[in-house]
Amino acid sequence: MLHFDQTKGRADARRVPHGCNRCLSDEVAARGLISIADAQAAQRMAVQQGVHVADVLGRDYRISDYTIAAILADAAQSQLINPLEQPPDENLIAAYGPANCLKDGLLPWRRMGGACIVLTARPDHFTRHRTRLSDCFGHVRMAVTTEEQLHRAVQKHCDRDLVKRAESKVADHESCRHWDAGFALWIALCVALVGIASLILAPTTVFAIFTAWAILTLCLNAMLKGAAAYLGWREAPQEAALVTPARLPVITVLVPLYNETAIAEHLLTRLKALDYPRALLDICLVLEADDQTTRDTLGRTTLPTWMRAIVVPKGTIKTKPRALNYALDFARGSIIGIWDAEDGPAPDQLHVVAHSFANAAPDVACLQGTLDYYNAGSNWLTRCFTIEYASWFRVILPGLAKLGLVVPLGGTTLFFRREILEELGGWDAHNVTEDADLGVRLARHGYRTALIDTVTEEEANGRAWPWVKQRSRWLKGYAITYGVHIRSPSKLWRDLGAWRFFGFQVLFLGTLSQFVLAPILWSFWLIPLGLDHPLRPVLAPWAFWTLAGLFLMSEVIGFVAATIGLRKARKPWLIKWALTLQAYFPLGALAAYKGLWELARKPFYWDKTAHGVLLPKGWKAGAIQPPPPPLHPVSGE
Secondary structure (H helix, E strand, O other), rough: OOOOOOOOOHHHOOOOOOHHHEEEEEEEEOOOOOOOHHHHHHHHHHHHOOOHHHHHHHHOOOHHHHHHHHHHHHHHOOOOOOOOOOOOOOOHHHHHOOOHHHHHHHHEEEOOOOOEEEEEEEEEHHHHHHHHHHHHHHOOEEEEEEEHHHHHHHHHHHHHHHHHHHHHHOHHHHHOOOOHHHHHHHHHHHHHHHHHHHHHOOOOHHHHHHHHHHHHHHHHHHHHHHHHHHHHHHOOOOOOOOOOOOOOOOOOEEEEEEOOOOOOOHHHHHHOOOOOOOEEEEEEEEEEEEEEEHHHHHHOOOOOOOEEEEEEEEOOOOOHHHHHHHOOOOOOOOOOEEOOOEEEEEOOOHHHHHHHHHHHHOEEEOOOOOOOOOOOOOOHHHHHHHHHHOOOOHHHHHHHHHOOOOOOOOOOOOOEHHHHHHHHHOOOOOOOOHHHHHHHHHOOOEEEEEEEEEOOOOOOOOHHHHHHHHHHHHHHHHHHHHHHHHHHHHHHHHHHHHHHHHHHHEEEEEEEEHHHOHHHHHHHHOOOOOOOOOOOOOOHHHHHHHHHHHHHHHHHHHHHHHHHHHHHOOOOOHHHHHHHHHHHHHHHHHHHHHHOOOHHOOOOOOOOOOOOOOOOOOOOOOOOOOOOOOOOOOOOO
């Protein structure tokens, strides 16, 4: 009979007795499934990585979960039970809690012979939690199942509870789920009526007030961008990690998918290029239950042993953060990462994450990687998108972090310490910019986000109306996030402090103001065109030219930030296209109006962006990396 050491807590969850590893791997070899040399190699790998040898045998040697479960059951002199064929007692699951069943890898099955039979795929999990199980159920006995069968049984019998939990993990006062669209519509109509009446009665005064606010927010944004650009320009080379972790962590990466066909083959190929140890890698493809398109696509593909699909049942809403919350309960890792369907992460990215966390302070809860685009040269829109992101991820976000301000997260290439992510309740399932909202909540709870030097390639949105729809969702989410966190300004001030509170206003209220009032700012382009400006007759010459100068200064700062970002991205050939951003941002104003309208009509609607539309020329299906962009513009660019 195997004996398993008792350990406590998540931090010790990977301490597996060597005897257990030897018995399992020797028995697999004895059955002729692997060689003795492979069995010994699997034992050594399990000890080095601090995992159960079953993980190594399953992921590196493709030994089936059923075979491993049967061997473990024989060794422990216990039953092998399939809870899908022999359903569990739902009352026992409810008593322990569906989420606890998934987290602990335990399934209270039935009461038999005066004992509660508890199923597990890893006998050491049963030993570790035996005291808790006894407190809950009295006398307990262990039986063995596979992890997949355990998960599916919990899903089958507790899907309503898990869905409800996924939709309401974040505390009420930090969530937007109680957003009153009807009230928002009423406020919007009142504001619109007041605005129209004011314009009729005093058009010049109203225009002057809006211009003053637009210039004020423009200046504050320019100052913030200028400080970030200065810090980025003077940025010293990143030092090598001071500490190499003795053991790499198990990393779970959640990849939400919806209606994906064109991107699926590319996604699987790029993920297979990751060089992280397979026994420590847990890739979860998160699918919606009604997404038959993606399920059929993946059904025609044999997934690697370290990759699995998690199907999210229907609920009251359908959003990416809801799907992430649901999948989080099934995750194996102590670090949780996020990639999007179209992502192409650097093969060594997870090693960078593991080393960065090993060297980070305890209050660093999140690591944000850099996003770039592999189809920058597809058309003008993708060029501008690439320029915008080069400035944001390589200049602005690092500058915000260095300034100690709130870092609004990007939606992908994010990695969290799991215990902190769970402490905060995961993602707000109703917020359509769950990433930015989570960045604010991290800061409010005293945690920091650090930027790491690793790049994920994505597909830039290169079609005008889909771009507007995508940007309207982002701006709508910014507005909701601002509304949620400003409910109690005094508490937000206490949580963030004066400096970060000010930065929050500039980032969220300032950004929204800039997009909404953009047409007013564009009126200053009338001057170089030789046309008169509406404010020139009512302002002193020095005041008018000061406003015009501030507008011009902000444009110069934006161009400098874009130039720095593009040089860091090694795409200097795009610098000349940065001069055309003035024709690009009007789309953002249209998106802002669309987003504000949706706040009052359908605030939680997730406008899905299609992927796989503009792949680079010469990029064949299955290619790991797209062809590199030219160092200098070529004909047609």
